[in-house]
């Protein structure tokens with residue numbers, strides 16, 4: 001038996017002014033998307049913007065439903081919107097921001113587990129990392145270099 005260490009590396013920024021211009025633009029687009037979320041039940045609005053390698057950006061936001069489990073997260077709305085419009089797409093980055101109508105979200109909000117798995121499918125297929133940049137409404141921003149780094153021991157089609 002041997003102990004193994006699993007770690008992730010990333011960057012933490014104090015505010016969006018510290019981001020490189022491309023990342024700042026993506027975060028700003030995710031805020032625009034977030035403001036159009038349909039989240040009347042949680043009142044927690046999330047926006048996600050993808051940058052594709054052809055330079056196109058695709059945004060999505062969370063879409064809730066009175067039958068709660070029928071709702072969907074912003075990240076999956078965005079990636080499925082992009083994949084349906086641009087099959088075989090290469091995704092360079094995803095920027096995520098979140099805000100509550102009930103309190104100020106002042107910590108970075110990372111993608112949920114199901115969204116990590118969904119996004120990882122595309123990273124695995126494209127064999128190029130997808131960078132993830134995420135924040136709350138205010139406060140610090142985290143950037144990590146790949147989905148894989150957020151999802152150790154991830155499951156992919158090679159196991160099937």
Ligand code: THU
Nearest residue numbers: 042044046062073074111112115
């Ligand atoms: N939500 C997202 O859109 N992305 C995540 O990664 C976490 C949660 C949404 C789902 C739901 O509409 C609301 O936030 C509260 O969970």
